[in-house]
Amino acid sequence: MVRETPVITEEMVQQAVAFHGHLCPGLAMGIRAAEIALREVGRCTEEWEVAAQVETDMCAVDAIQVLVGTTFGRGTLMHLDYGKNAYTFTSRADGKTIRIVSKPTAGGPMSEEHQVLWQKMRERTMTPEDKKRFWELQNARARVILGEPLENLYEFTEPPALLPRRNGSPLYTRCEACGEMVAQNKARSVGNKTLCVPCAGKSGQNSSRTNSNPL
Structure with a gap:
């Protein structure tokens, strides 16, 4: 059970909003995910390293980057393209x-009005009045999420630690199709050629990585 001691302040909410560009339900879910991470494993700093694995590329990830401090460049953030609103946080210090x-x-049902405006947004048929009302509803729903008990938003498990790789200085080779440089651990072997991922995909042939690089 996650303790209900508040750790997210309005200032932190505004930090996430400034980075993302607006307040919306997705960002609010990321802020609450960050709240859990900060409480359970801490913030990623030079002295205390935390890793995050995110199974979506939605708005929530921006809040996690800003508030938890995990980033792709430091090797403390991994995107798993599963299309799930699921997040795993690990302390490298103790493996928690x-x-x-x-x-x-999570967030309760979307109103019929909100759904209609969502559809208009997808179809790019919104009027200025529609946009104003849409963002009023987005903000209102986000604020509901920010005030919900965490157990109403997320299910919790404690799996074994699975850490993203630590970033180093990769060795590079030249793709034999496009001529661009590619990290060796991301290159593919197709026939007798070393190719980057896009060129390997264009080849229409089965490919395998030239070097296995686990997490």
């Missing part, structure tokens, strides 16, 4: 790990 998955009911 928590995985959280958003509940289908």
Whole structure:
């Protein structure tokens, strides 16, 4: 059970909003995910390293980067392209790990008006009045999420630690199709050629990595 001691302040919310560009339900879910990470494993700093694995590329990840301090460049943030609103946080110091998955009911049901405006947004048929009302509803729903008990938003498990790799200085080679440089551990071997991932995909042939690089 996650303790209900508040750690997210309005200042932190505004930091996430400034980075992301607006307040929305997705960002609010990321802020609450960051709240769990800060409470359970701490913030990623030079002295205390925390790793995050995110299974989506939605708005929530921006809040996690800003508030937890995990980044791709430092090798403390890994994107797993699973299309799930699920996040795993691990302390590299002691291996403590928590995985959280958003509940289908998180944030409550979207109103019919909100759904209609979502559809208009997708179809690019919004009027200026529609846009104003849409963002009013987005902000209102985000504020509901920010005030919900965490157990209403996420399910919690404690899996074994699975840490993203530590970034180093990769060795590079030249793709034999496009001529661009590619990290060796990302290159593919196709026939007798070393190719970058896009060129390997264009070849229409089965490919395998020239060098296995686990997490």
